[in-house]
Amino acid sequence: MERTKxxxxxxxxxxxxxxxxxxxxxxxxxxxxxxxxxxxPYGGAYLPFTLKYYKMMITNQGFWILFMRTVVISVISTGIxxxxxxxxxxxxxxxxxxxxxxxxxxxxxxxxFLVRIFGWLVILGNNGLINRVLMYLHIIDKPVSLMYNQWSxxxxxxxxxxxxxxxxxxxxxxxxxxHLLEAAMDLGASRTKTxxxxxxxxxxxxxxxxxxxxxxxxxxxYAIPDLVGGKDGAMLGNLIARQLTTARNWPLSxxxxxxxxxxxxxxxxVYLKFGEVRNRRNRVIYEDYIxxxxxxxx
Amino acid sequence: MKKLLVFVMIxxxxxxxxxxxxxxxxxxxxxxxxxxxxxxxxxxxxxxxYDTYDSNETMYAKLKAGARGYDxxxxxxxxxxxxxxxxxVLPLDKSKIPNFKNIDPExxxxxxxxxxxKYSVPYQMGSTGIAVNTKYLKDYPKSWKIxxxxxxxxxxxxxxDMREVFGAALKYLGYSVNTTNxxxxxxxxxxxxKWKENIAKFDNELFAKGIISGEFWVVHGYGENIFYEATExxxxxxxxxxxxxxxxxxIDNMVILKGAKNIDLAYKFINFILExxxxxxxxDYLLLPCIVVPARELLQExxxxxxxxxxxxxxxxxxxxxxxxxxxxxxxxxxxxx
Numbered sequence: 001m002e003r004t005k006x007x008x009x010x011x012x013x014x015x016x017x018x019x020x021x022x023x024x025x026x027x028x029x030x031x032x033x034x035x036x037x038x039x040x041p042y043g044g045a046y047l048p049f050t051l052k053y054y055k056m057m058i059t060n061q062g063f064w065i066l067f068m069r070t071v072v073i074s075v076i077s078t079g080i081x082x083x084x085x086x087x088x089x090x091x092x093x094x095x096x097x098x099x100x101x102x103x104x105x106x107x108x109x110x111x112x113f114l115v116r117i118f119g120w121l122v123i124l125g126n127n128g129l130i131n132r133v134l135m136y137l138h139i140i141d142k143p144v145s146l147m148y149n150q151w152s153x154x155x156x157x158x159x160x161x162x163x164x165x166x167x168x169x170x171x172x173x174x175x176x177x178x179h180l181l182e183a184a185m186d187l188g189a190s191r192t193k194t195x196x197x198x199x200x201x202x203x204x205x206x207x208x209x210x211x212x213x214x215x216x217x218x219x220x221x222y223a224i225p226d227l228v229g230g231k232d233g234a235m236l237g238n239l240i241a242r243q244l245t246t247a248r249n250w251p252l253s254x255x256x257x258x259x260x261x262x263x264x265x266x267x268x269x270v271y272l273k274f275g276e277v278r279n280r281r282n283r284v285i286y287e288d289y290i291x292x293x294x295x296x297x298x
Numbered sequence: 299m300k301k302l303l304v305f306v307m308i309x310x311x312x313x314x315x316x317x318x319x320x321x322x323x324x325x326x327x328x329x330x331x332x333x334x335x336x337x338x339x340x341x342x343x344x345x346x347x348y349d350t351y352d353s354n355e356t357m358y359a360k361l362k363a364g365a366r367g368y369d370x371x372x373x374x375x376x377x378x379x380x381x382x383x384x385x386x387v388l389p390l391d392k393s394k395i396p397n398f399k400n401i402d403p404e405x406x407x408x409x410x411x412x413x414x415x416k417y418s419v420p421y422q423m424g425s426t427g428i429a430v431n432t433k434y435l436k437d438y439p440k441s442w443k444i445x446x447x448x449x450x451x452x453x454x455x456x457x458x459d460m461r462e463v464f465g466a467a468l469k470y471l472g473y474s475v476n477t478t479n480x481x482x483x484x485x486x487x488x489x490x491x492k493w494k495e496n497i498a499k500f501d502n503e504l505f506a507k508g509i510i511s512g513e514f515w516v517v518h519g520y521g522e523n524i525f526y527e528a529t530e531x532x533x534x535x536x537x538x539x540x541x542x543x544x545x546x547x548x549i550d551n552m553v554i555l556k557g558a559k560n561i562d563l564a565y566k567f568i569n570f571i572l573e574x575x576x577x578x579x580x581x582d583y584l585l586l587p588c589i590v591v592p593a594r595e596l597l598q599e600x601x602x603x604x605x606x607x608x609x610x611x612x613x614x615x616x617x618x619x620x621x622x623x624x625x626x627x628x629x630x631x632x633x634x635x636x
Contacts, residue, residue, distance in 0.1 A: 041619050042380050043362055062634045121504070125513045126453065145452050148498045226458075231499050234633055242632075245355035246460055247625045 028261070035254035043248040053252040057259070063239075067259075070236040073150060074218040077157040081165040081214050082207065084158070089169035089206075094178070102170065105163050113160070117227050120156050121147065124228075148230035156224050161217070165210040172206025173199075208271060216264050236260065319344040321563045324357060324368040326350060326550070328526060329422075330571075331583040338570050344563055352502070353459075361386060361555065369558040370567060376461075376616040378418045378551045379411035387417050387553040394565040395419060397572035397590075404605070405589045408613060409549065418551035419568050424586045425547050425611045426462050427540045427603070429505075429524050434515045442470035442541045444516055445493040454516040455508065456493060458500035460628040461614050463490055465546035466518065475546050475612045478620045487627045494631065509536060521602040522584045538602050544610025 035053065037045035057063050092101045108116065123129045124146040131143040146152065176199065184194045200207070222237035229235070236256060243253035319342070323330075327350040335346050349368070351357040354377040361371070362384075373381055381387050392398055398419060405423055412418045430438060434453070438444050445454060456463050465475035467486035477483060498514065506523040508514035510532050517524075521538040528536060552571065554564045570576060577590035578597050587605045588594050617624070 041621075042384060043359055062629070066633055118507075121507075121513070125511070127512050145498070148452075227503060229499065231494055231497055232634075233499070239633055245353065245359060247629075248355075248621065249625075 031254045031257055031261075034250055035258045037251050039249045039251050041248070043244075043250055045250045045254070050251075053249070053255045056252060057255050063256075066234065066236055066239055069150075070219060070221075073154055073157070073235065074215055074221075077154050077161065077218055078165075078211055078215045080154070080158045081162055082210065085162060085165035085169050085210065089166050089173050092166070092170050093173040093176075098174075105166050108163065114223065114227075116160070117156060117224065120152070120159070120228060124152060124155075147228060148233065150229070150233060152228045153221075153225050153233055153235075156228050157218055157221060160224065161214045164213045164217075168209040168213060169203065169206045172203040172209075176202050212268065212271070216268075219260065219264065319560060319563055321346045321370070321560050321567055322368045322558075323348050323370050323372075323567075324351065324361075324555075325370075325372040327352065329372065329550075329584070331580060334571075334576055334579055337576070338567060341570070342563065342566055346567075366557055367559070368555050369560045369564045371553055371555055372421055372550050373418075373553060374614070375409070375411040375549050375551070376614050378553060379616045381553065382412060382417045386556055388556055388558065388561070389416055390419070390554065391565070395569045395572070397569050400572050400574065400577070400590045400592055402589050402591050402605070405549070408547070410613070411615065412551070418553045419572070420589060421550045421552050421571065422580075422584060422586050423547070423549045423589050423605075423608075424520070424522065425540050425545050425603070425608050426457065426465075426519065427521055427538055427545060429509045429517050429519060429521065429536055429538045431509050431512055431515050431535055432537050433535045434512055438516075440539050440542055442466050442543055442545075444541075445496055445518075447496070447516075450516050451496050452498050453514055454497045454518075455499055455501040455505050455514055456490075456497050456518045457505070458502045458632075460624055462518070462546055463500075464624055464628070465612075465614060466541075467493070469541070469543045469545055469610070469612070472543070476615045476617065478617065478623060480623060483623055483627055487631060490631050500632065522586055525585050525602060540603055540607045540611065542610070544612065547608055547611035547613045549613065 034045040036049045036051065038048060038050055038052075040046050088105075092098055092105070095101055121128065125131070126143040126145065126147070128146070130146060131140075134140045135143065180198055180202070181194055184198045185191070189197065220237045221235050222241055225233050225235045225238055240253050240256050240260075243249045243256065247253075321344055323346060325348065329350075330348070335348065338344075339346055351360070354374050357371060357373065358377055358380065361368070361381075371381075371387075378387075392415075398415070401420060405420060406415065408423075409415060409420065428440075428442075428444060430444070435450065438447065444450070445456070456466075461475075464483070464486055467489040468475050468477060468482065470489060471482070471485055473479075473482045473486070501508070501517075505514065505517035505519040506527045509517045509519075509524055510528045524536060524538065525533055552568050554561060554568075558564055571580070572590055574590060574592040574596060577588065577593035581588040581590075581593060582597060582599045585599060585602045587601055587603065587608070588597060589605075
């Protein structure tokens with residue numbers, strides 16, 4: 001019985017495994033191999049194998065500036081997303097109109113990504129809504145430039161990725177047993193303490209899922225910095241695209257992607273490891289506690 | 299019985315739709331008017347599948363990476379040369395394109411990327427220029443110098459295109475847009491850095507919308523994109539010009555790709571595009587200089603610029619390995635690196 005079940009499980013997961021192998025593992029392998037090759041004059045990657053493009057990347061100051069900018073923008077945006085999404089998710093999870101509010105979060109997905117970016121131009125542009133209102137109120141006499149800088153990039157990223165943070169937070173808060181909050185308060189914990197020591201640790205899974213869902217795609221942003229970023233607003237994604245197309249340097253482009261992949265993977269592993277240790281410790285404490293209590297009763 | 303009849307009818311039409319000849323075109327967005335495609339489909343009882351790209355590089359990278367199934371592509375001159383060299387296009391049998399004789403010989407003379415047009419047929423010719431929104435900027439030179447005007451700070455864009463921007467700076471300095479002289483290129487870099495101080499961003503996507511709405515006052519870009527999006531009223535405020543120093547010249551070409559399955563239909567399409575009525579219709583749609591001579595009498599709209607305006611312009615050539623020189627300098631300008 002157990003065996004048939006396991007076999008069935010294997011059969012059912014087979015298409016998924018094939019899919020991942022073909023469309024994830026294979027392209028990733030190609031990128032790894034290309035990153036060690038030599039570019040052709042018109043793109044492509046050829047022999048011999050070389051470490052030249054890794055060296056070129058690592059020894060270049062400009063690369064690190066771009067790298068730091070990308071990381072800083074991504075971390076700030078993810079932080080803002082988290083800070084904004086927590087209360088929203090909490091409110092939705094405890095609201096009577098859950099489904100309605102959830103659909104409001106999902107509605108922006110109905111509109112094309114690019115159209116929504118253009119929407120921000122209408123609001124923030126030189127002749128945009130905000131500038132017009134400020135000029136009408138005589139607060140400014142000339143439009144101020146709100147667009148084409150790092151802040152507009154962060155703003156639009158936060159706007160785009162907020163739902164990806166709200167949804168996992170919502171699903172973990174919804175499963176949260178709110179009696180625990182009452183219990184904590186009954187036992188004399190302050191409101192803040194209740195939130196930080198009871199609520200947040202219990203929804204850690206949702207928070208880490210949200211961070212992963214937002215941070216990793218944001219690190220690879222391409223269209224947003226391209227459209228709302230200024231003349232110095234490029235992120236690593238834009239450099240990768242440029243090396244792949246106009247510069248026709250596929251190995252360098254692959255090498256930069258590899259660094260990305262490496263950093264995302266390492267970050268993810270550290271996080272998982274860290275989370276696991278914490279979980280195990282919590283479990284040990286809990287088991288000890290149960291044992292103690294049973295002993296007491298015994 | 300009735301149900302069966304409906305079923306059979308659906309089946310027949312589905313089969314017909316699938317068996318009709320198909321022509322797969324890989325081209326720039328909004329580059330061939332839909333009416334023209336419909337006329338072609340009707341005339342030859344076929345179906346045209348129109349897929350688009352936004353840059354030569356994208357098209358080239360996709361085809362190079364092994365994309366199959368396209369019959370015709372529309373590369374610019376430099377990429378036509380590359381694709382010929384790489385054996386990605388088929389040699390043309392000119393006897394199947396009788397309308398080739400309609401093309402302006404002056405235009406053909408400029409074609410050095412495919413001498414004698416053995417592989418390619420020119421589709422459109424034009425130049426990259428400058429557009430000014432005259433509602434916001436009244437007094438300005440018709441020169442690349444416009445990008446140095448302090449008044450336009452934060453209100454201008456340059457294309458996010460290495461060869462175009464270098465081309466502009468090189469022409470401004472009086473050099474060739476295809477120079478491989480490192481001293482000239484370094485001077486051009488300094489000019490571009492000066493322009494960069496003044497612009498809001500390097501942009502390929504927003505310049506048309508931006509100049510029309512007044513978001514930007516001066517943009518470096520393609521006139522046809524701007525006038526395609528502007529209403530008649532909006533177009534009145536827009537002055538598009540080719541700077542007096544000249545600029546880059548481009549010719550987009552029709553080529554039949556290696557591995558094309560519908561070669562006959564592809565020849566018919568290329569010939570159809572060169573029919574005077576059709577060429578005039580396309581030209582009126584794009585507002586570019588018309589390169590098909592007998593079509594010129596049929597034009598109804600005023601051109602953005604004419605073939606004469608292009609006299610100081612120079613075609614961008616493929617530089618092969620020498621592209622590296624441009625790349626390094628452009629990376630320094632754009633990303634502050636290399």
